[in-house]
Amino acid sequence: MLEIRNLHVTVDEGTTKRPILRGLDLAVGAGEVHAIMGPNGSGKSTLAHVLAGREGYVVTAGEVLYRGANLLDLPPETRAREGIFLAFQYPVEIPGVANIYLLKAALNAARKHRGEAELDALDFLALVKAKLRLMQMDESLLYRAVNEGFSGGEKKRNEILQMAVLEPQLAILDETDSGLDIDALKVVANGVNAMRSPERAMILVTHYQRLLDHIRPDRVHVLAHGRIALSGGPELALELERRGYGWVEAKALETA
Ligand code: ADP
Ligand code: MG
Ligand code: MG
DSSP: EEEEEEEEEEETTTTEEEEEEEEEEEEEEEEEEEEEEEOOOOOOHHHHHHHTTTEEEEEEEEEETTTTTEGGGGGGHHHHHHTEEEEEEEOOEEEEEHHHHHHHHHHHHHHHHHHHHOHHHHHHHHHHHHHHHHTTOGGGGGSSSSSTTHHHHHHHHHHHHHHHHOOOOOOEEEEEETTTOOOHHHHHHHHHHHOTTTTEEEEEEESSSSGTTTTTOOOEEEEEEEEEEEEETTHHHHHHHHHHHHHHHHHHHHOO
């Protein structure tokens, strides 16, 4: 599904270009859920943004293959239509655009791209209401401007609602767990678990192990000094919870 080889990324700070990712390798297969953990500022969001095609990042070396095609050649809209979904760490507010309108437009664009007919208003409403129930969200949120005035928890649920409606091939969730209370965390985890399928890959970016109590990943990776410094099974997340990230960072420096 996704293969990242030797990815180097700098951020443009005007006059200087600062390297953030420095030779990152990662392979995620269909049906798999991978967690990417790592200290604050290690480049987790940078990786997510580069995969989604956000501006402001320069890929200086390496390649990213998505279902065998060169992902970095595709504009962001095409990536979304090809089935890549990014749930933002900081979901954007879109004043003046109703939530339901955005969901419908995004879904129909993706369906059109796949050569499928657009859903009519009634079928779409039935679909979206089923997903709302899954996310235990109030229907009124459909008719409000996207994320405007939503609480932190409502924004995060709304990201998973978008994912549930769009049914992407590859979903990247950037700290969708941060700032959630325990009940909201379970709702978000249920939404994610309901989306697990043999055809779909998911990457969960998270600081904390607690999300992984509810979503059991196939693989856990630690990002440090611009690379995947360590990979393991779900037990690695527990070890990180106990020991912190310092020892992985030290190890990453030794091999850098
Ligand atoms: P994480 O998500 O792991 O906390 P980020 O990817 O957000 O880390 O950030 C990695 C580093 O890159 C940080 O030092 C951050 O300040 C810097 N960075 C990320 N995006 C930008 C940007 N657009 N402009 C300048 N610096 C950035
Ligand atoms: Mg961070
Ligand atoms: Mg981040």
